[in-house]
Amino acid sequence: MPQIINMARQPHLVRIAICHRAFVMSDAIGHDILGMYSLLSEMGFDVAVLGEFFDRSAGADVKFIPVSATEATLFDLIIYHHSINWAVGEKFLRNVRGTVVFRYHSITPPAFLQPYSTAYANECAVGIQQTVRLLQHHRNWAHWMATSHFSRNELLTCGADPSRVSVVPPFTLVADYFALGNLQDVREVKALFIGRFVPNKAHRDLIKIVHSYLHHIDDGIILELVGTLDDNFRAYFDELQGLVDGLGIRDHVQMKIAVSHEDLAELLRSSTVFLCCSVHEGFCVPVIEAQAAGVPVISVNAGALSETLGPGQVVCDLPETSSDYLFYAYVIREVVRNLELRRMLIANAHSNVIRRFSPEAVENQFLASLLPALTLQ
């Protein structure tokens, strides 16, 4: 049984480790880890990041310790980020003496990935199994932080104790994207989607929506698909390219891989709408980035999307028929041309981000969830 930390009696700084297999600055988990690290360091804790891979672009200020190092087990508190199968991490947790708080990032159901990468789908399946094992092994003393109610429900499905699971939004860089938004009359629609090129992001539906727009409304639409590409899903990416060519809309669809933070900000500033048809999202950071940037979001109701977007936003059913794709096309046109509707969507979006996902709001929720784990029971 791990030690309970009595902060009043600790003769030294409380040592906190934030643990994840890889720490890279190009994804949402990396930003979440960095946000925790910065907050806890400012509060005076001795913080380090434990893992196997470390992105040097995070800067020299982040203290990184390989998870295999001896000192890695000597931390008082471990914040363990669980997002995929990590055998080394599970073994590490068996040897730690400090308190463990789990940070759960929703694992993609393997069924979405199976047609393109059996290996990756297996990793997800094993990751889900590992979630069950971690919940069982640390059932009596570990606390879990889920990024949304949707991912909390996933944990409950895996057997988590509801009293030990809280919802804490992830740390993000939304503050970098704040903008008032474009309320001018727009002639050409620039639709944007930011997300990894993986099947569960449903890029096909986005392409079909644009195809429907071109054939039923006018030629004034460009779809920009931006995200990282894993080699395991090269076939999926090629299929998307083939679909675009097959539908004859190459001039209206652009796909960009590995865009920098500055370029993302510029893309958001210049976009008219943010489209999202993901069929599975544990939180979906890009939609709140779009909200912060004043870009109206048109989203499907899947995963945690409606929860993340908050009230007063356009959230519709998953498109299945050609009628649904045309409906989405009409919604895009309406959001672009109806300035009153557009203004309302942007105002609600800003309110949602400021109230729930601003850096201060997230810090408060994070500390509220974390501190009980540090106090005497």
Next chain:
Amino acid sequence: MVYILSQSIDLQSILAELRARARDNTDTGSTHTNKEMAQHGPLSDTAPLYYNSDICRDPFTSHRPILGKFIIRLKNFAKELLVQIFSRQIQYNFANAKVATALHQKLTSVAKNQNDILAWRTQLDHTQTDLTARLDQLVWTQTSVSRGLSATQEAFNKSLKDLETRTTLSINESLKDLETRITVSINELKSELRSKSSADEIQFSEKASATAILEVQEQQRHLLRQIQEHTRMAMDQQRRLSILLAEVRQHLTSTANMERLERIASERDHLLDSLYYTLEERFRGTRDDIKDRLKVYLPYIEALSSSSTGMGSLSALDIGCGRGEFLEWYREMGISAKGVELNRICVDECRKMELDVVESEARAFLTHQRDGSFNAVSAIHVVEHLPFDELIALLDEMLRVLRPQGLLILETPNPNNVLVGSGRFYLDPSHCKPLPPGLLQFLVEARGFCNVQIHELHPFPSFSRVQDSSVGQRFNELFYGPQDYAVLGYKL
């Protein structure tokens, strides 16, 4: 289903209206969409393949009112069970669509290329026909020109032949006429010559004798002129000497004042010794440079030993010895040598090197030497410091103190080099005036030396010369030729 999340604007109404419109426009379902794409899509032939590749897209329906829901659930259950197979089928359908699209594109491209090739072929045929016609035209033109040229050539050859014939005849006639006239003239001349030959011989010998006599008379007059000149010069010198002695007696009142004046004058002369020493160091060269340049005279000095018992018996004098470079050479050759120098710093330096140097003015030293005291007297870069009369007096004293067959060596800057004569000569402010080589040679000969030679020394390095051409050669001679020259003379 649409979720209404705000009441500020009635989203539900807006979206419901949009939904209805979309349904109306696609009430025929996927077929209608395909028909639209067939009318508008650029790749409409293959668009349906893509659009319908996802066989799991459309939801199941049933027209049965009661059992319909159960049937739909059963179908959906079966779909879940067969999802693995359906997903593979979807992938296959998609790949198929991709292949079909690629083939379609390829075929379109091939057809386009074929059309282009046919068009080029037609164009080539036209071009070929055109070229054939032009070629025929050229051939005809060439034939016409060839005929014309042949006719012209024949006419030209004929005219040339006629001209040649006429010219030959004319020349032959003229030659014959000329030959006849020459023969007549020669005969006439011969007869005339026979009558005049004896008289001409006498006249010729008389003329030759007269010429010789005139030459002898001319030489005689030249010699007389020279004798007169020498006489005049001797009388002039005597007159000057008398005036000088009278002046000296007139101005000298006591021995003490004279000594004081000499001391004062002597001290004044040495005020700039260190400046001159530094100037010599700067502009003439280092000790090693000077010693190296003096090597050119060593063969002439060595040649003096052939007329004596050996080097050890020779004695030499170096006037204006400076830092003693020439005295060092004399010492290395085993010749007893003395130096005369006015600059006290140089004198001190020479004495430190145990060289025999006297601090004195040159003429003053020489007047105290006996006749025939030295085998060689040298004055390196001295004569250009002297006014003309002092130079003459110095030359006389040098001649006096030399032994018979003794050697005089004078080295001075060469004003025939434009750079020296117009600039470098004046780097030494104590220089008086440049002495052209011809003038110095003349003066040395005039004061009684014989076998006087001029040796040009120290030209500018070859890399400073301009390109060798007729103008360049002259330029190089004037600007980059010898910077110094030496006059060597012997006492009879």
